[in-house]
Amino acid sequence: MAFQNPILCGFHPDPSICRVGEDYYLAVSSFEYFPGVPLFHSKDLVNWRAIGHCLTRASQVPLDDAPSSKGIYAPTLRFHNGIFYMATTNVSGGGNFYVWTRDIEAEWSEPIWVDQRGIDPDLFFDGDGSVYFTTSSGEATTGIVQSRIDIETGKRLSEVLIIWTGTGGQYPEAPHLYKISGWYYLLIAEGGTEYGHMATIARSRRPDGPFEAFSGNPILTHRSSALPIQATGHADFVQAQDGRWWAVFLGIRPVGYPRRHHLGRETFLAQVYWDAEGWPKIGENGRVGETVDIEPLPSHPFPPSPARDDFDQPQLEAGWTFLRNPQSTDWSLVERAGHLTLHGSAVTLNDCGAPAFVGQRQQHFQCICRTAMRFEPGLDGEEAGLTVFMNERFHYEIALTRKNGRKRLIFRRCVGSLQKVEREQDWERDVVVLNLSAEPDRYTFGYAHPDRPGPPVPFGEGESSLLATEVAGGFTGVFLAMYATGAGKRSSSPAYFDWFEYLPRS
Structure with missing residues (x-):
């Protein structure tokens, strides 16, 4: 029975995976978005459900000044002696x-810092009790570096040594160390996370080489x-309970010509053959x-996520995301019952800051997104x-604002x-339904009246290619x-969002 790639659609890069019994857990990188490091659970390696995040507090992941x-x-997720560990890098402050945690769906500890340069840290627990901390050097050509650490404190117990420089590709990074059949295998990425991306491997009888x-x-x-999938690399291995090995890795699905991708780097699955x-x-x-004619394990789908969020729960679901560390005064689920309330701050979408912003990853090339909003801007510019x-320099929006004392519906493009x-x-009117229809090559914006049936009124259009990584970086x-x-300045009036819908069409 076949499965479809990607297994996690949309912006879910740098996957790392571990197995605990018959359960699989996967973590991905999050960059400037909060909470940090999304977590997923699966029984069959194909169907995944979001279960939370590793980094849920500003003390764990300060992002206020993160460009x-x-x-x-990139994270590494591992399970050892009843404890889950997640290693990563905050490149905007602190390092590795x-x-x-003992419960992956509960809160995680405060950061334990490791005095080792580079990015993409890996944790490897050897049979003799040694713990190896392996990273890229953080430079284009140097290679992979490693030290032994005290897992209780993060203190280094050895010097940091270069253990492999890769096969000659630029940016050797994303190391993962495994012990299999008496060999220590070092899996890395090379070529940079663009179209020349690749995974390479080496082995040794010792964890520190040669x-x-x-x-x-x-x-x-x-x-x-x-091929329709490009930029494959940054892989991690896991052995299933039936003995077979699998790899999760990132890739992209570009559209058009020249090729451009806007959904981000996604997570894919393939079998490992020895x-x-x-x-x-x-x-x-x-x-x-994209279609793989193998069934990893007996299928175990989860109930689908609801298409509509009515904001009637005390907490946001795991798929919702803020841009950098949100201010608690900027949003609320209790201020107006059954609504998400946003208080506009001085920060705009064009700023490298934390605006009042609550969003979801676009996971499908074809989808419809809409929300019902009540907003009475009190002052011009609100x-x-x-x-x-995509980022503060590349975005489109449909919005209500006040201009010259009058409430206006606007469509804007920032490129x-x-x-x-x-x-x-x-x-x-008091309420507007804002509508977005996505196709692989474009976004069409529109509006509707909540009390009038019928399709939305078209109001603007923007090309997806102008939000692509190849353009926006x-x-x-x-x-x-x-x-x-x-x-x-702080807005004088809050915006009330009654509901939000995300409807895939492919």
Whole structure:
């Protein structure tokens, strides 16, 4: 029975996986978004449910000054002696650290910092009790570095040594160390996380090397191909309870020509095959399709997430995300019953800060997103609405604002240094339904009256290619978000969002 890739659609990069009995847990990077490091659970490696985040407190993940595509980089998720560990890097402050918990769906510890340079830390627990902390050097060509640490304190117990420089690709990074059949295998990424991305591997009889590179490297890459999945790399291995090995890894699905991707780097799955000499290959000789004609394990789907959130629960569901550390005074689920209330702050969508912003990852090329909003801007410049957001320099929105003393419905595009309100009209009603229809190559914005049946009225359009990583830069993906701003000051009036719908169409 076949399964479909990606297994996590939309902005879910740098996956790391571990197994506990018959349960699988997966973590991905989060960059400037909060809470940090989303967590997922599966029984079959294909169907996943969001269960929370590792970093849920500002004390764990200070992001106030994190530029776009900085903040929290790639995680490693491991389980050892009844404890879950997650190691990662805050590149905007502090460096490498790990947190731990005994209950993966509960709160995690405060950070335990490790004095070791680089990014993409890996934790490896050896049979003799030693714990190895392995990272990239953080430089384009140096390689992979390692030390032994005290897992209780994070203190280094050895010098930091270079253990492998890779196969010659730029940016050797994303190390993961495993002990399999008496060998220590070092799996890394090379080539940079773009179209030349790849996974390579080496092995040694010792955890600190010297490492011998596999002559068949890379074991995963789609470089120089026309395959629909591109930029494959940054892999992690897991052994299923039936003995088979699997890899999770990141990739992208570009659209159009020239190729551009806007959903972000996604998580894919493929089987790992071992040759007679004990070397692995991922997928079909290093290549992986969207449809894979293998069933990893007996299917175990979870109930689908509701398409509509009516904001009638005391807490937001796990899929909701803030931009950097939110201010508690900027949002509420109790101020107006059955609504998400946003108080616009001085921060706008164009600022490198924490606006009043609550969003979800766009996970499907074709989808409909809509929300019912009540907003009475009291002063000129106050604004609230629905945004398609890549970063502070690249975003589109449909919103209500006040201009020259009149409430106006606007559609705006921000593309680099070019920003323009492309359409506007008076709006006199209390409530507006803001509508977004996404296609692979474009977004169409519209509005509707909540008490009038019929399709939304078209109000603006923007190309998806202008929000793509190839244009906007960075390592993230598109978010669909509700927002509010006072445009330089705190807004005098809150925006009330009655509900939010996300409807996949593919």
